Amino acid sequence: MKVTDKDVAYVADLANLELTAEEHAGMLRDLNSILEYVDRLNELDTSDVPPMAQVSDRYGVDESKQGSARFAYASREDILEGLRKSLSQEEALANAPDADGQFFQVPKVIER
């Protein structure tokens, strides 16, 4: 078993998930079974292989430039009014489970 009960509790905490006892047991079983399968990646020697984070690096990148200038294709002027209008306060709050017309409301953060 790679993943222990303690690991499941720790990762659930990191992920802001509250698991029931039943979910916790299922997660322990599934994560171990998936990670065991994933271990086959260790059959490959990747010591000289660069990581690939995304596909976009394959087009548009100007290799003759340095630093962020290489990604000029993806940048644009920083404009005040943006490419579309910002949401109004009313629109921004429309989907909130709790709001007072001005702010999102959440349970009290600071105890006094």
Added chain:
Amino acid sequence: MDLTSLTIDAARSAVQERKTTALALAEAHYARIQKEDGQIGAFLTLSKERALEQADRIDRMAAEGKVLPPLGGVPVGIKDVMSTRGLRTTAGSKILEKYIPPYDCTAVARMEAAGAVVLGKMNCDEFAMGSSNENSAYRPVRNPRDLSRVPGGSSGGSAAAVAADMAVVTLGSDTGGSIRQPASLCGVVGLMPTYGRVSRYGLIAFASSLDHIGPLAKTVKDAAIVLRTIAGRDPMDSTSADIPVPDYVAELDRPVRGMKLGVAKEYFGEGLDDEVRQAVEAAIDKLKGLGCEIVPVSLPHTPYAIPTYYLIATAEASANLARYDGVRYSHRARGVKTLSEMYRRSRDEGFGAEVKRRIMLGTYALSAGYYDAYYLKAQKVRTLLTRDFDEAFRKIDAIVTPTSPTAAFRLGEKSNDPLAMYLADIYTVTADLAGIPGISVPCGETKEKLPIGLQILGKHFDESTILRLGHAYEQPA
């Protein structure tokens, strides 16, 4: 005229020539949905008001003798992971049960600007995570060809609606096979464009480096028309490519004679159903008969694609799904006392089992002490998988494979075994990781009359070649 069995051109022409109206087309599709969708479950939300308003606009254009845009009056469906202004968008999740987006996804906006009539939002696996559509928080979708079987996933509703003539075309999304695999299982055409070909703006993120929007359609030509409509640079998505969009439709009829097609043994090994193998081999023979040359190629890292995919996709998902916090737009648990309790209980109530499993796996793969062993390792293998294709495409124009190792399986058959379910994507995930385009085209059926799909993979930004091949294949011999 049967209004619910038309292709895009036939529907548009019928409206243009006043043989029918966009309104009649929309109503005929709603009538069919009313009749069929109770048992299939392809739609989550209907958008009648929006559809009828657009249909009316198109009918007025036609009445005034104006030339209709390419999708003028064509009834379409949109997978419920694409944001639609003023129209509920759930991503198949309870956590977004009441979410009404304040803006439109670029691909949807382009479809509507081209005259498409949006009938409603299509059912899917929660946050597009699944291969059977059984992970929808609302209801599973059933395969129109056999209601005891799954339609595939995650764009199961999008595939089933086209297969059952409840929409002319639909938009789906593909992160590990979610357009091509359900297209294969439902017997329709499904196209995943090159990463960056279509803007992801307004697509609810699952795994940002792997998510693609594309069409599910009755014919390859219809898929080409939709791609031409939605492709191209969008300033709202910096990963959308500033590369000219060819006229995919005009290029469809160019001959395929002399094209070199790669066949990789790694896609015909253990786990491939015999009937699927036979159908795909027959399809390859047909392409050979059309003058294509078949070239054996090797994609040696293929067996590592699924583990690579499940580490990268879940890692990205764990970050993307952190935004569902019960504050701005998602479900909030009742009766919570602290902020931390609110986050946890809201997410626990709002997310389904598979989504939680993937968030947990992704969080684990990114956590201190495991990042190098899992996430970084997977990114390196992603490089190797991409190099396999680069190497192969030096000698060939496209690669032909089965889309799915089996035809549609039964509901419940794999739902208790996550790994078995993940293997349903074994032939599709590698293209997502490499960012190359792929199309699934129907290529016959099993003895039980279940559809089989042929997958054609192409070079980056060379959708034209795979569309041409698919179109040539699809023509009667």
